[in-house]
Amino acid sequence: MDEARVARAVREILAAVGEDPDREGLAETPERVAEAYAHLFSGLREDPTRHLEGGFDKAARDLVLIRDVPVVSNCEHHLLPFTGKAHLAYLPNGRVAGFSELVRVVGGYARRPQLQERLTAQVADALYGALGSLGSIVVIEATHTCMTARIAETTGSVAVSVAARGVFEEDPARRAEVMALISRGV
Ligand SMILES: [Zn+2]
Structure with missing residues (x-):
């Protein structure tokens, strides 16, 4: 830069x-x-999918779900922060990623001028495509300073975005199961 x-x-x-x-x-x-x-904005100079290159585990077939990964990003419309939490789930297909790798993927995409919806989609695509999973769901809940600092009526409002890929996009029952785990806690 x-x-x-x-x-x-x-x-x-x-x-x-x-x-x-x-x-x-x-x-x-x-x-x-x-x-x-x-x-x-250091994420502009990295490809976050590089954090998902290893992690081979041929037996891994069961759901992985991580709640409450911190999100700190900046909206590209106002260059003001939006902060909150990401919840990540994926169904492995012989490869898994460690918790710290997943946090780095979120951070790599978050440290750019961003849209919450795009950030959500990029992380879901990484867990599906780069990690080669059978499916992924990413939910991000965030408070946008460009709203709350400028418009009094939006104080405390939270924007929620969801991206589902693979089996979770195709199978409503599997998607509902994961969404229940994310929204209720495990
Ligand atoms: Zn904004």
Whole structure:
């Protein structure tokens, strides 16, 4: 990432909103924002599916479900954070991924200018395609700062997005079983 360019742009934003970019409290803000962006958008320079390359276990055939994986991302419409939790489920077909790998996949897609719906779909596609599973379900629940910080009536609102692939897309009964586990707790 071109951090110097981001810092120049942030300085310009500060001036444009009517601030004095040179006053004491703001003097180092452009560089701090650039540093924060380098982290928040680091997913643009990685392919998160690389975390799913190993994990062979020929006997693995039973459902894997992980609840409450933290999600920290930024909406691409306002560049403001949305935060919440992801719940991941997949039906292995001879390959499994560790918990930390799954968390890294979520993080890799989250650290980009994002849409919650696309993030949900990308993680579901990774668990289905890259991991070669028989099916996946991803549910993300998140609070969007671009809503809650700007519109008082949206305080406390939570957006829920769902993506289902493979057997969970094709078989309503299997999908309902996993959704019940996700929504009720295990
Ligand atoms: Zn937004």
